[in-house]
Amino acid sequence: MSTDEVTVVAIAAACVLVVGFAGQLTIRRLHGRGLATLLVAISVVVLAAVGAAVAVDSHVMFLSTHDGIVVALTLAAALPLACGLAFWLARAVSQAADSLALTASQVGGSEPPRGARMVSSELACVQDRLLAADSALRAARDGERAAETSRRELVAWVSHDLRTPLAGIRAMAEALEDGVLDDPSEYHKRLRIESDRLSEMVDTLFLLSRLHAGALPPHPERMNLRDLVSDAVASVAPVAEIRKVVVSGDVDPGLVASVDPSQISRALTNLLINGVHHTPAQGEVSVHAEQVADGIRISVQDACGGIPAEDLSRVFDLAWRGRSARFSGPDGGGGLGLAVTQGIVAAHDGQVSVSNVPPGCRFDITLPGGPDVSPVR
Incomplete structure (x- = not known):
């Protein structure tokens, strides 16, 4: 590099x-x-630095008068026009920032935030995170309201x-204390029943x-589901016989699963006893297990006879009965049996659902598959 070039670079x-x-x-x-003011100031500083370098270099290099005038x-x-362009572009960025601030102020509000299109990927990422935070806040608020409703219904149930x-x-x-009874033994019997x-x-x-606290984890055992279903059917047979309801079970041949037998048996029994108590005489309650x-x-x-469509989403809510007390059990514990079933199935990483299937409704327990869940031929 020549001396003149070094001088130009140094200047x-x-x-x-x-x-x-x-x-x-x-x-x-x-x-x-x-x-916007900061962006314009930064742009002006950069342009001024470039302009100063060009002006000083042109003067030091002893350009002709004509060339000096052209540079000047x-x-x-160019510099004023460039400053105006910087102001125009900075205004667009400032408007995007204002829109982002508006989005942030609306997070968690009564109405979903309205976000304009961002001019940069960074601002767009911040906006996406704000919108995601708003969705999470709304979901948490809905969950809190649902929990509060459940607590109130539980208090009413208690x-x-x-x-x-x-x-x-x-x-x-x-x-009994007053001694005014002719047959105290009958009251003793009723006291025992109520207790x-x-x-x-x-x-x-x-x-x-x-179950809700996660303090009752399942202890899975590999077992044939035919045994589990037959035990559950046998446990509700006396009640079904009194109510003249037929209970039947059907399991795919050789179907085995790795589950906690006592917990899943209780969940299945709750569904069966619930069905028996709300099926008219000569009706049938059936259970079927399949891969x-x-x-x-x-x-x-x-x-x-089915469940009202507006009640299907609340069937498993704690202590919820429905307008017709559809889910009251024989012990009067409305809603508890189905809530227990849901908790047990959730502890097994499964799902339980309900749908209207004539002539009544059908509850489905779905347990996840895996190496311990497979049909045996």
Whole structure:
């Protein structure tokens, strides 16, 4: 590189450093101003550094008067126009930032935030994160409202289903204490029945709390589902016989699964007893287990007449009965049996659903497939 070239480079670098230092001091004094102002100031500093380097180099290199005038006119025309262009572009970025700020102020509000198209991928990424945060906040708020509704219904359930037998026990105890009964043994029997009923309710609530807290993990065992289904059918047979309801079971040959037998048996029994108590006499409740693409499905079909469409989404809510008390069990524990079933199936990483299938409804328990879930030929 020649001496003249080194001189040109050195002069350009010196001009950029001097103007850059002055520009840095200026930008610091603009702290707290709008984004557009800062962007314009940065653009002006950069243009001034380039213009100063060109002007000084042209003067040092002793250009002709004509060439000097051309350079000066070029700088005089280009620099203001470039500053105007910088202002116009900075305004577009500033408007995008204002839109982003508006989106941020609307996160978690009553209405979904409205976001304009961003001019850069970074701003667009921030906007996407804000919109995702808004969706998460809304989902959390909906979940909190649902939980609050469930808690209120649980309190209402406790006040009704627990207070009523307690009041009966108290009345019978007072009668026994006063000695005004002709046959105290009958009251003793009823006291035992009511106390057993209350004990079962409390045990079920405790089971639900452990399921929801994850404190009751399943202990899977490889077992033939035919045995599990036949045991569940046999357990509800006495109740079905009293109500004159037929209960049947059908399992694909050799179908085995790795499940907690006591938990899944209880979940299946809850569905069967629920179906028996809401199927009219001479009706049928059937259970069928089969291999499906995503694992194993156990279906319980009853003849209850169906569930109102608006109630299907709340069938498994804790202590929820429905307008017609469709889901009250024999112990009066409305909603607890289905809630327990859902908790047990969830603990097995499965799903339970309900749909209207004439002449009643069908509950489907789907357990995930895997190396321990396979049909045996």
